[in-house]
Amino acid sequence: MRILVDTNILVRSVERAHPLIRVSRDALRQLYEENHELCVTPQVVGEFWNVCTRPTAMNGLGNDIATTDRLVSRIETLFTLLPDSLECFRQWRVLLLRYQVKGVKVHDTHLVASAITHNASRLLTFNAADFRRYTNITVIDPLSLLP
Secondary structure, eight states: OEEEEOHHHHHHHHOTTOTTHHHHHHHHHHHHHTTOEEEEOHHHHHHHHHHHHSOGGGTSOOOOHHHHHHHHHHHHHHSEEOOOOHHHHHHHHHHHHHTTOOGGGHHHHHHHHHHHHTTOOEEEOSOGGGGTTOTTSEEEOGGGGOO
8 A cells, every 4th residue: 555654754863862763663674574565756855955955943953964964865675766747736726626725735635635646545644643634545644554
């Protein structure tokens, strides 16, 4: 099964001091070992780069470009990159209207559109509440995978 991985999972999995680092890594490992196809989108990778290179004073990780590039290269190796497409854009527009999406939530809607377009029926995220409105995707909270 294809599972789209949200940015917050990737960030937590590399943020050494974060209390959810182990939960993030364990969830990814478990899903991988269960033979799920873990996927990301260009949007997720872009958001990851943003957080990694943003100063810590601005809620970022404060990494330099070389470190961030190494992390992104690892993501490209470990995850399937689902491409943006015209079909994804059209699905996004449909969802925006169907769910009356406004403001910053348009980014979450784009992830859902990517998931639908690429037959990823599940989304792994710590922000389950942000995706409750969407009936065409199942959200997996990594905390729910704990033994």
